Amino acid sequence: MNSITNKVEQPQAVVSLKRAAVAATVGNVLEIYDFIAFGIFAIPISRVFFPSASELNAILLTMGTFAAGFLARPIGALVLGRYADRVGRKKALSLTLLLMATGTVIPAICPSYATLGVLAPLIILLGRLLQGFSAGGEIGGVVCMLVENAPPSRRFFYASLQQAAQGAGVLIAGCMGLTLNSIFNEQQILDGAWRIAFAFGLLIGPVGWYVRRSVPETLLFSKTSAPERSKSLPGQLITYRRSLLLGLSVMVFWTVATYISNYFTTYTVRQLHLTAVDSFIGQVCYSLVVIGTCPLIGRLADRIGPFRPMFLGAGLTVIGAYPLFYLLTAYPSLPMLIAAQMLIAVLLACHAACASTVLGNLFPTAFRATGVGFVYALGVSVFGGFTPLIVTALLGKTGDNMVVSYYLAGAALLTCTGLLALRKTGFAHTQPAQ
Template structure:
C-alpha cells in the first residue's frame, strides 16, 4: 500500500495497481474527449466555413477556416509553458483538471457562437478566441496525460501505458466520426449546414464532468509525490538546460503530427476532392479510429519487448513507400472501399510510430520537469509541423491542381522523421 498526502495532516491509502488502472482510465478518457473537442473543428470544417466565413469563394472560406484551426496551435506553446510548469509544481491531476475545464470553455464558445449572418465579422473573431482557449488548454494536455501514464505504469509496461495516449487520440477521431455519421444520417445536408453540426460540440462538453472526476477520484502519481519535496527549476532554466532534449522531442513530432492531421483532413479531402458523401467520409474516420484502437496497444507492448526505435522506423519507412500508391489508388478509384483502405493503412503505420513516440517523450525528461518538457516539445512540434497541415494541403492542391500533393507532403514528413528516430537514445529498458 502507498499513501497520497492530502493537505497537511491526512493521508489516503492507495493501492498501486488500482491507482494505475484509475489513472490510465482517467488520462485516456480525458485525452480522448479533449482531442475530440479539438479535432471536431477540423472534421466539421466545411459546415463551419459556411457558418462563420461569409465569402463568395468557398475555397477561400475553407482555407480561412483551416487557418483558424491552425490559430489554436499558436497558443499551444504558451499553454505548454504555463500549464506544464503548474503541473510540475502542484501535481499532474490538478494540471489535467485545469486543461479539461479550459477545453470545455473553448468548445462552448464554438458550439454557441452566432454565425456570420447574425453578427457579421464578430463571428470569426469569437471563433478565433475559442480556438485560442482550446489551443492553450491542449498545450498542457498531452504533457499531463503522458506524465500520468508514464509515472503510473507498472515495471516493464511504460511503452504500453504511454501508447494509451495515442490510442485515446484515435478514439477521439473514432467518436467524432461516429457523431458525424449520426448527425449526417439524422439530418439532411441542408439542416447539417444550417446548424445541426453544433450538436457535435455540445456533445464535446461532456469533457467537463471528466475533469471533475479526475480531480476528485484519481490519486497523484507516485513519482511526483516522491519528488514533491525537490525544488522545481524555473521555466527559463528548464528551457536553457534541456534545449537539446526539447529540440529532439520537437523533431520526433514531425511525422506524428503531420500524419495525424492529414488523417483528420480526410473528411474534407473526401468530400471536396474525391466527391464522396459526408457519410462516407465519416465512415473513413471511423475506420481510422478503430485501427488506432486496435494497433496502439500492440505497438506499445512490442516497444516494451524490442525497444521503441524499430516500430517507429517501420511506421515511417513503410509510409514513405506506400503513400503515393495509396493516394493514387484513392484518386483514380474514389470509392468508400479505397478510402477505408487508405485510412486503415495510414492509421496502422502511424500507430506504430506515435504509440512508441509517446513513450520516448516521457523517457526523455526527468520527473521534475516531465510535464513541461513533454508539453513544450509536443506543442512546438504540432504548431510548426501539424497545426497548419490542413491549410497547407488545401493550398498545395489549389496551387498545383494535383490531388496527390497530399501524398508528397506525407512522404516528406515520413522520410525526414527517420533522422530523429535514429539519433534518439532508446531508454525502454531503463528504470
C-alpha cells in the same frame, strides 16, 4: 500476514493504475474530438462564420482559424506544463480539462456572422485559442500520469493508451458526423444541426473532471523536492535543449500523419468527390484500427524496445505514401478510402504508440510535463496544426491531388532521420529519467 497484505495491496494497485489511466486519457478524447469535429464540419462552419464570394477562401479562413488554435499550444505547454511540474499532475489535468470543455462549447452557442457580424468569427477564434492553450498543457500531464504510474515493464503499453485515446476521440467524432448526416439533410446541417457535435463535448468535460479529481498524485512527482520544482524555466530550456530538439524530430511524422488522417473528411468530399457519409465511415475505420493497434504495439515495445516499431511505421510511410494516394485518386471509392485510412492508421500506430514514452524518457520528473508538452505543442503547431491549411492551399494552387502524399512522405523522412540520431544517444528504452 505480509503475504495476505500483499495480496490485498496488489489488486488495489491495479485498480489505482487503471483509474489513473482513465483519468489521464479522458481529456485526450475530448481534445481530439473537438479538433476533429471542427474539421468534419469545416464546410458549414465556413458558411456560418466566414461567408465569402469564394468557397475556397471561406474554407481557407476556417482552416486558418483552426490552425490559430495551435499557435496557443506552446504557450499553454509552458504555462500549464510548468504548473504541473510545480504543483502536481492531478491539479493541472483538472484545470486543462475545464478550459478545454469551455473552448469546445463556444462553437455550439456562438451566433452566426449574419447576427453578430465580424464579432462572430472573432469569438470562434477566441474559442480555438482557448482550446489550443489548454490542449498544450494537456499532453505533458497525460504522459506524466501514464509513465510515472506504470510499472517499468509496462510503460510503453500504458503510454500507448494516450494515442489510443486520440483514436477514441476520432471514433466518437466520426460516429457523431455519421449520425447527424443520417438524421438531418444537408440543409438542416447547414442551418445549425452541426452545433450538436460541439454541445456533446459538455458531456465529456464534467465526467472527466470528476475522474481526474479522484486519482492520487504520481509517486515520482511526490518524491521530487521543492528546489527541483522551482528551477527557472529559461535555465531548464537551455539545459535540455538537445532533448527538446530530439523530441521535436519524433513529433514530425506523428503530427502530420494524424492531421492528414483528420483532413480526409474534407479531402474525400472536395478532391475525391465521394460523399460526406463515406468520409465518416473512413474516419470510423481509421479510429478503430488506431484503438486496437496501439496497445499491441505498446506491449511489443515493452519487450523489444521502441526503435524498430517506430522506424518501421515512419520508414514504410516514406516508401508507401505516393503509391497509396495514387491508387486512392485513380480509383476513388469507399473501399479504397477505407483501405487507405486503415493502412495509415497502422503505420501511425507503430510510431505513435511508442512516442509518448520516448518523449517522457528524455526529461527528468521536475521538467517532464513542461518538456513533453512543449515538444508536443511545437510539433503539432509547426508541423501538424497547419497541415490542413497548407494542404488546402497547395491543392488549390497546384490542382495536384498527390501533394498530400509528398507532404506525408517528407514528414516521415524527417522523423526517420531523428530516430537514427535518437538511437545513437541510447534512447532510454524503459526507464524515465528520475
